[in-house]
Amino acid sequence: MTLLKVKNLEKQFGGLKAISDLSFSVPENIIFSIIGPNGAGKTTLFNLLTSIYKPSTGSIFFKDKEITGLPPFKIARLGMSRTFQNLQVFLNMSTIENVMVGCHLRSKAGLLASAIRLPSVIREEKEVRRMAEEALHFCGLSEYKDRPAAGLPYGLLKKLEVARSLASRPKLLLMDEPAAGLNDTETRELCQLIKRICESGITVLLVEHNMTLVMEISQRVLVLNYGRLLAEGPPEQIQKNPDVIAAYLGE
Numbered sequence: 209m210t211l212l213k214v215k216n217l218e219k220q221f222g223g224l225k226a227i228s229d230l231s232f233s234v235p236e237n238i239i240f241s242i243i244g245p246n247g248a249g250k251t252t253l254f255n256l257l258t259s260i261y262k263p264s265t266g267s268i269f270f271k272d273k274e275i276t277g278l279p280p281f282k283i284a285r286l287g288m289s290r291t292f293q294n295l296q297v298f299l300n301m302s303t304i305e306n307v308m309v310g311c312h313l314r315s316k317a318g319l320l321a322s323a324i325r326l327p328s329v330i331r332e333e334k335e336v337r338r339m340a341e342e343a344l345h346f347c348g349l350s351e352y353k354d355r356p357a358a359g360l361p362y363g364l365l366k367k368l369e370v371a372r373s374l375a376s377r378p379k380l381l382l383m384d385e386p387a388a389g390l391n392d393t394e395t396r397e398l399c400q401l402i403k404r405i406c407e408s409g410i411t412v413l414l415v416e417h418n419m420t421l422v423m424e425i426s427q428r429v430l431v432l433n434y435g436r437l438l439a440e441g442p443p444e445q446i447q448k449n450p451d452v453i454a455a456y457l458g459e
């Protein structure tokens with residue numbers, strides 16, 4: 209089944225078309241990577257999918273529902289979650305608190321109910337904590353859960369961000385250059401984590417510069433160049449594509 213469908217998407221910033229007439233579909237339960245030179249429009253595409261930006265034209269369908277222009281929190285509630293190119297961790301909070309922030313988007317309690325601490329609110333808080341613990345466990349961070357995030361090394365902070373994005377139990381996870389700044393060991397661990405995320409039933413949309421990682425774990429790869437689709441297909445085919453080699457891989 210198709211989980212995400214993008215049709216004739218465009219985003220213009222003044223005179224610059226950051227995304228031009230882009231159409232593609234992402235089937236369920238695969239790792240789908242988006243590659244392309246710096247400035248190709250990868251992060252812009254993520255910002256369009258999550259409704260941080262409104263498209264100039266075109267439409268986006270998620271789980272067969274048109275989501276173009278919906279507010280970001282509604283898209284998150286439908287089951288789309290993301291990690292950011294620049295680390296977005298609250299350094300003044302503990303590890304588990306950082307992850308609990310990710311679950312609160314599912315929270316139903318109103319302000320008044322929370323203020324007078326209704327039993328339903330207390331139950332919900334316990335549930336949120338449980339979901340956060342589960343996500344931390346999945347990412348191998350259980351032993352750090354009560355430590356201040358500020359004390360964690362960079363590699364673990366990146367995993368923490370992944371844990372937070374998983375805590376809301378998304379159907380689709382968007383990861384923007386998760387391996388940036390990681391050493392070889394950390395990159396290998398991340399690779400395993402992304403594979404396990406996919407195996408757990410979450411479709412992964414991955415933007416990544418590390419070609420070894422991309423070619424190893426993706427079932428499909430889309431190449432963006434100046435905001436346009438240059439090629440799309442299985443990794444073996446992309447690696448051989450002369451247009452891709454000329455524009456990108458040959459660099």
Ligand SMILES: Nc1ncnc2c1ncn2[C@@H]1O[C@H](COP(=O)(O)OP(=O)(O)O)[C@@H](O)[C@H]1O
Nearest residue numbers: 221224226244245246247248249250251252253
């Ligand atoms: N908010 C913005 N305002 C103006 N230009 C932008 C904005 N965001 C991105 N761009 C431009 O759009 C192009 C694509 O950027 P980006 O999506 O960040 O590329 P990538 O993530 O592939 O490196 C670049 O030329 C960038 O300068």
Ligand SMILES: [Mg+2]
Nearest residue numbers: 250251252293
């Ligand atoms: Mg980017």
